[in-house]
Amino acid sequence: MKKIHLLLLKSFIRPFIVTLLIVMFVLLMLFLFKYIDDLIGKGFQWYIILELMMYNSATNVAMALPLSVLLSSIMTYGSLGENYELVAIKSAGISLRRAMYPMMIVVLVLSIAAFAFSDYMLPVANLKYYSLLYDARKQKSADLLPENIFSNRFPGYSIRVKRKDPDGQTLRDIMIYSKGKLETNQVVTFAKSGLMYRTKDDLYLVLKLYDGVRYEEDAGDEGYRPRQQLRRFRFKETEQKLSLEDFTIHRTDENEFRNASAMMNLRQLQHYIDSANKEVDSNVNVNYSLISPYIKYTTVPAKSANIKKPIPADSIKITTVSEKANVFNNALSEVHQIQDVLKNRTDRHKETSKSIRRYVMEYQKKFTLGAACIVLFLIGAPLGAIIRKGGLGLPVVVSVIFFLIYYIIGTIGEKSAKEGDLSPLIGAWIAIAVLFPIGLFLTYKAATDSALFDADIYKRFFKRFSLRKTKAV
Structure with missing residues (x-):
């Protein structure tokens, strides 16, 4: 009996880990596709993007874990049925329910771990993720000097670059307006070419200008005429240093996001609900x-x-x-x-x-995550035993269908509860309540060796039905 349990556990753990990683990767790609315009071209350091991806992966566990349990359970029992290992287990006098016991214990442990994760780790991950994403989306573009456009991204300057070389650093036909003491464009600089680069500490953008001229207007000695004097300087080479303070990511205080429901654990949610009531x-x-x-x-x-x-x-x-x-x-x-x-x-x-x-x-979603793992296992394990197909073919199709049913019902219930059309308790548990009887029904059918998905049975049934109809006519 222990050898059978070890066989089932080994058959389940490997596809579970693989499917969990695949689902997490797919959800991470969806996140990147959704926010690619907000992240690319802003000059973020590599660790900022990596940190954001890590926090997003943690927030995706609530969706990836139930789907992985469903898919891996279908694959496990489908592979055992396809290789006639379930037949050997039943011939040894072990029923399908007894064969599901070790798997049920593993899923219970997973559901308890999912509850602990949603209560202790998920609020912290949500807080880090949404605060960092807010700052990243608010960040200005790193394309500081676009071509043929007067850029006002540096305070006090208006800069136009007519053309850039393919290296992105060499500039052609540069015009710079800078404000003086009177807050007007009193200084104008023209240069035939230039070189743009950042300092090592990323605090300044340096423009090294070549072959140009600078015009400065000043009020003069009397002071009441704002443009009494005009000075002209010709240069072969000069530098203009611009501050990049507005283009480095500034982290918002995380305490501003702590009042959101997704950033609270059970104790904090209960305290807020009592205070609001x-x-x-x-x-x-x-x-x-x-x-x-x-x-x-x-x-x-x-x-x-x-x-x-x-x-x-x-x-x-x-x-x-x-x-x-x-x-x-x-x-x-x-x-x-x-x-x-x-x-x-x-x-x-x-x-x-x-x-x-x-x-x-x-508050209720903290509990529904673990319950969803149990219910989807009750659907996946008997389905795998009935369809008797392993691998990533038919099990993926069936698991996606049931997961979509679970996700759509849960989303409708959640939105209806938030709008006041349903009780929050019903809205949170309606998907579990719909799928749990289906899981019990499939478990019963699998335990009684019912050919629920045998196409020949349905063909014979419709054939007999059509013959009776012709005889009656």
């Missing part, structure tokens, strides 16, 4: 105290120390049109006052309720 309850009490003074007639009790006998409403006589108009105008003004008081508070209540639903969804 208390705020909603207190706002309801405040709203009642704000509205009650405007409801004048219903707040007077039937017996009061000040009013011995309340005046019946039907005893008030309104005869003239002006009196009726005054009554309606007063009532309308009071309604407008109540609407003005409640408008901002209503919008705040809606935003707070939406935030509560979003945080409750994130």
Whole structure:
């Protein structure tokens, strides 16, 4: 029995690791394709891109792990069925359920590890990833001096380069406008050619200019004429040093992102949900105290120390049109006052309720990741035993279909819960609730050796059905 368990474990672990790496690589490529325009051409150091890819890989575990469990379980039991190893196991008196026990233990361990990862490591990875991605997308392009365009990317300068050589560093026909003390373009520099390079510390961009002339305008001695003097300098070679401070990545304080739901663990999410619920309850009490003074007639009790006998409403006589108009105008003004008081508070209540639903969804997603691994294993293992096909052919197609069903249902439930159409608890678990009975059904069919995907059975069934129909005619 132990040898059979070791055989099953060895057959499962290798395809699981391979499929996990493949899925992580595919998701990483999707990330690069999505943000390639925000990352390329900005002069990032190689370790910035590598760090961003590493954090993105950590955030993709929530999608890659369930798909890897599903695909590897189908491949494992499909390969065992294709090589008649499952037949040998059953002939030895071991049922499919007993053969699934060691695999079930491994999947349970994976689900517990997935829960720990989503609670402790995933919030940190999300915080690092989204903060770094925000700074990277905000970074200016490293193409500092495009051709035939006046570039204003350096404060106080406007630079135009007519043409660049293929090496990207040699410049032709350069024109530089620089601002003087009066914050106007008082200095103009022309050069036939130049060389552009960065300093070793990447703090400055140096423009080495050749064969040019510089014109400077100054206010002169009197000071009230801004362009009284004009000086001209001819040069064979000169240098212009420009600061690159605005073109180096500046990290935003990570504390500005910590209030997002994806950056919190269970304890922090529960604390926020409790605080938000208390705020909603207190706002309801405040709203009642704000509205009650405007409801004048219903707040007077039937017996009061000040009013011995309340005046019946039907005893008030309104005869003239002006009196009726005054009554309606007063009532309308009071309604407008109540609407003005409640408008901002209503919008705040809606935003707070939406935030509560979003945080409750994130709280439940910590548990659904591990549950998804178990449910998808209950689907994948019996499916592999039924279809009896290993490798990356039919198992990939079947696993992708079931994973798409899981992902689409989960996405619809999550969006509906965030909009308030569903309870956050239902929205988080609806995909698991739909697929779990399917997993139990497939497990039962595989345990009873049902030929669920045998095409010949369905052909014979439709053939008999068509023969009965012809006889009836």
